[in-house]
Amino acid sequence: MGWQDYLDTNQTRFEQELLDFVAIPSVSAKPDHMGDVERAAEWVAARLRKAGIENTAVLPTTGHPAVYGDWLHAGPDKPTVLIYGHFDVQPAEPFDLWHSPPFQPEIREGRVWGRGASDDKGGMFIPILAAEALLATTGRLPVNVKFLFEGQEEIGSPDMPPFIEAEARRLSCDMIFSADGLQWTANEAQLVMGLKGLVGVELIVEGAQADQHSGLHGGGINNPLMALSQILASMKDAQTGRITIDGFYDDVVELTVEDKQEIARVPFDEAEYCAELGVPEAFGEAGYTVRERLWARPTLELNGLTGGYQGAGSKTVLPARASAKITCRLVANQRPERIAELIAAHVAAHTPPGVTARIEHLAGDADPFLVPRGHNATQAAGEVLREVYGAAPYITRVGGSIPIMTLFLRALGVHGVMFGFSIADENLHAPNEFFRLENFRRGQTAYCRLLERLGR
Amino acid sequence: MGWQDYLDTNQTRFEQELLDFVAIPSVSAKPDHMGDVERAAEWVAARLRKAGIENTAVLPTTGHPAVYGDWLHAGPDKPTVLIYGHFDVQPAEPFDLWHSPPFQPEIREGRVWGRGASDDKGGMFIPILAAEALLATTGRLPVNVKFLFEGQEEIGSPDMPPFIEAEARRLSCDMIFSADGLQWTANEAQLVMGLKGLVGVELIVEGAQADQHSGLHGGGINNPLMALSQILASMKDAQTGRITIDGFYDDVVELTVEDKQEIARVPFDEAEYCAELGVPEAFGEAGYTVRERLWARPTLELNGLTGGYQGAGSKTVLPARASAKITCRLVANQRPERIAELIAAHVAAHTPPGVTARIEHLAGDADPFLVPRGHNATQAAGEVLREVYGAAPYITRVGGSIPIMTLFLRALGVHGVMFGFSIADENLHAPNEFFRLENFRRGQTAYCRLLERLGR
Structure with missing residues (x-):
């Protein structure tokens, strides 16, 4: 029996196992679900063992645990592939909007309905099943494979940077595939070539040491709210939308x-x-x-403005302070630190008289991520997608940031490839999340083909 | 005995009466003091009668009552003078910062300490005592006098506009003097020639119909916070401070x-x-x-800015809406309605692409107030101040608005004169309010001299 027959024969069992997996309410954001996240980790480790993966372990981090497993007998001439996913899920609230309970998953209309079915339990289960099918039918894997699954993606992976740096040796690899990703539509594939980076700052403008009466002091001193508006307005051309901060575009790869x-x-x-x-x-x-x-x-967006009186009606105050939250989405090869410096220099040069202004660099820096053209693993992924979808994937990018991809690049020196089979319409962070079983199966085939291709 | 002797002889009694008046906690802002405001009104009406004033009455309004009284026997060739003040007071909180209880007034260091001693019970009591001294010593007043005291000045006189319009006949007069006013310092007089008017608007800028993810839509659509900043910044030159709204200065009396x-x-x-x-x-x-x-x-001040995320740290939101509260202080002959229209036209002309912006005209319009040079009553007041202070008063203006003055001008057609004897350092709206007895006495003399001069 070939691996495709194995997959076909066992699909009902796989679907049942996915239901069991989704039934564990591993909500990483909620302290009272800490034990459930742990339980999901144990479930994953056991399932890896059952698939034939070795050295499985639930690894502690400073927060929710991670799960590791590997199969490294393909030989030194074969590449080592790291496959990533996550077993924690978003909170399911509001519960009353769900047509079936989020943690009592069920199959309807060819879909698994439940919290985490698509993001990312269905997705991360796929490569485990592919490995099982290959091991069961051929006794081996075509390449050396390492699995890393985390339990804190939905809360921003706060403990993963030190963990991955500490475990860099165990995780070292030639290629990385993320099983936490989207295809373009239910029947059209995509290959994500770029993610944006991120840098955030807060701009604080201060005038008088306390709020003043606008009748007594209006015209006498500058107004921090107006000064803030003027500084912000100086950052972007109102008609062309071009960011007017000196040097902002200097490092951009056109x-x-x-x-x-x-x-x-x-x-x-x-x-x-x-x-x-x-x-x-x-x-x-x-x-x-x-x-x-x-x-x-790259973009520069204002995320928040605060200053003075914000209630109903009018208050004739001349406020002491105003502030704005700003984030920039960055593209290769912009660097967060550098952009924060440019913003600070711009603010210093554009602060009107009579107020002081300063920049605070906020947490959350992320490097932009652009897969080099001709990147081996990406090309292989693209060819497999063309085979299983019957058409070339769209070449796309993502305006958001995916911190784990830049983290892998920085810690392991490897550009990851998004190779997941969810679709954006599957209510990923909303009530009534679902995963298409058609793509659950297609993904298994795709991962088998991918590992085979990489092993040639 | 002349009126100055009468004042000197009775000063101790007057001071004791002022203590009794201040002891009434007539806090207009607090519903549980409604009865006290009423009690203060009765006290004032009784005190007017005792002074020899006729037709005294506590007059109902749609809120706290007013008190009226007159003496109209000076003859048709003499002017009729309306004297204004208020018997309500600010709340006294925080009580623990007072050195003596706010409503158990006492005399220390030549000052009466208590809530309302300066603003405006001491002030409004002065012209009553002046009238008493003139009536007691000469049997008459040199001019026809009407008194109007209100009980809601400290809450913005919400019921006074309809009241004054309804009572315009009873209040008709040739001159108005406000006993709710300040001199420059304890020993230097001022003559206030101008008050600013007021107009307030809210500027609302809207983009997408809901908040969006700044990674998914940044660069795709405009940001209402940035658009708001750009519109606001376009209203004032950052370096010269000049308001750049077309026509804004057109009606200004230079x-x-x-x-x-x-x-x-x-x-x-x-x-x-x-x-x-x-x-x-x-x-x-x-x-x-x-x-x-x-x-x-005239000034244009931002009183409040609101938009997007305002908590700690960073949130990568592209908000749907931002707004700003704006008030302009106006000078003669600007009109609130016209300025609101000019702002709306400016906003329409300066709204960047991809958002909508609109102006809401807020409540609280006030006309500017500028006493005409050569105004008879003002000149008389200035000459009296020169006599009682031994030096010419400073000619000043006030950046704030005093709605009752513009209300009198509009309803009765008369420019009022600020003729009060409080000083700005007397903790008018703060703990430990006090009134200088020296100026309590000086004010009585000044009002006697004023009425005499007006009767010549």
Whole structure:
């Protein structure tokens, strides 16, 4: 029996096991579910062993545990592949919006319904089943494989950076595949080539040492709220949307003609996009399409503004202080530290008279991530996707940041490949999360083919 | 015995009566003191009758009552003078900061200590005592006098506009003097020639119909917080402080050379002003001194900014909405309605692409107030001040608004004169309010002289 027959024969059992897995309410955000996260870790370790994976262990971190396992008998001439996923889930509230209980998963309409079915229990279970099928039918794996599953992705992986650095030797590898990822639609694949980085700052403007009466002191001293507005407005051209901070674009890797063509191939309906968000028109840096801006151009966004009186009606106060929260999404090769410095220099140069302004660099720096063109593992993934979907995957990027990918790049020196089979419409962080069984199966096939291809 | 002898002889009794008056906790802001405000009104009406004033009445309004009384036997060739004050007081909290209980007033160091001693029970009692002295010693008053005292000044006189319009006939007069006012220092007089008006608006900028993820949509759509900052920044030149709204200054009565000389004569230490407020430097419209800006130039101040995430740390949200509260202090002859229209037009012309912006005109419009040069009652008041202080009063203005003055002007057609004897250092709205007995006495003399001069 070949591995595809094994997968077909055992699919009902796999689905039942997925239901068991989803039934564990491993909500990492909630302290009273700490034991459930632990229980999910034990379930994963046991399931790895059952699949034939060796050296399985629940590894402690300074927070929720991680699970490791490997099979390293393919030989030194074969690559070592690290496969990543996570077994913790988002909180399920509000419960009353679920059509079936989030932790009593069930199968309806060819889908598994339950919290974590798609993000990421269904996803991370796929490569385990692929390894089981290969080991059961061929007695071996085509490459050396390491599995790393974490239990804190949904809370921002706070303990993973020190953990991965400490475990760098155990995790060392040639390629990384993340089983926590999306395909374009239920029947169209994508290959994610870039993620944006992130840097956040708070801008604080201060005037008088206490709030003043606007009648007694208006016209006498500057107003920190107006000064803040003026500094912020000086950061971006209101008409072209271009960021006007000196040096901001200096390190940006510009889009090539090929990049632009790849992006243009991905379907996008601007009118529909605007209608969905409820905006009168799209807006951003002139000279780029909406998609180019969303995926491949750096941004500067105000996330919060605070100052003075914020209640109903009017209060004639001349406030002492105002502040703004700013985050920039970065693209290769911008560096968070450098951008924070440029913002601080811009603020120093644009502070009006009569107030003081300062920048606080907030936590959460993330490096941008751009897979080099010709990257071996990515090419292999692309070819497998073309086979199992019957068409070439879209070449895409993500405007958000995925800290684990930049963490792997920094600690292990390897560009990861997103190779997951969820779809964005599967209510990932919302009530009624589901996972398509069709893609659960397709993913198993894809991982078997991927490991085979990498072993050639 | 002349009226000055009468005042001297009876001063101890007057001081004791002031203590009785201050002992009534007529806090207009607090519902449980409603009866005390009523009691203070009755006390005032009784005290007017005792002084020889006729037609005294506690008049109902839609809120706290007012007190009226008159003496109208000076003859039709004599002017009719309306004297105004208020018998309600600010709340006394926090009680534990008072050295003696706020409503058990006492005399120490030549001062009456208690809530309302200066604002405005001591002040409004002065003209009653002056009338008593004149009536007791001459059997008449030199002019026709009407008294109007209100019980809701400290809560913004919400019921006075309809009351005064309804009572316009009873209150009709040739001159108005407010006994709720300040002199420059304990020994230097001032004549207030101008008050600023007020108009308030809220600026609301909206983008997407809900908050969005800044990674998914940053660069795709405009950010209402940035658009708000850009619109606000476009309203004022960051370096010159000049308001850049088209037409904003059109109706402003410019300062004459004489106006500027009068203002320059009033002592002002800019370094001390900045040190007191804790600002690095003063700031405002270029081409004017700080005092000129504070007293006689219109202002546009941001009172509040709100938008997006305002908690600790960072949140990568692209908010749906941002808003700002704006008030302008107006000078003659600006009109609140017109300024609100100009702001709305400016916003419409300066809204960046991809967002909508609108203006809501807030409650609290007030007209500016500028006493015409050569105004009869003001000149008389100035001459009396020169006599009782031994030096000419400073000619000043106030950056704030005093709604009752503009209300009188609108309803009765008469410019009021501030003729009060409190000092700004008397803790008017703070713990340990006091009133200087020296100025309590000086005020009585001043009112006697004023009425005499007006009757000549």
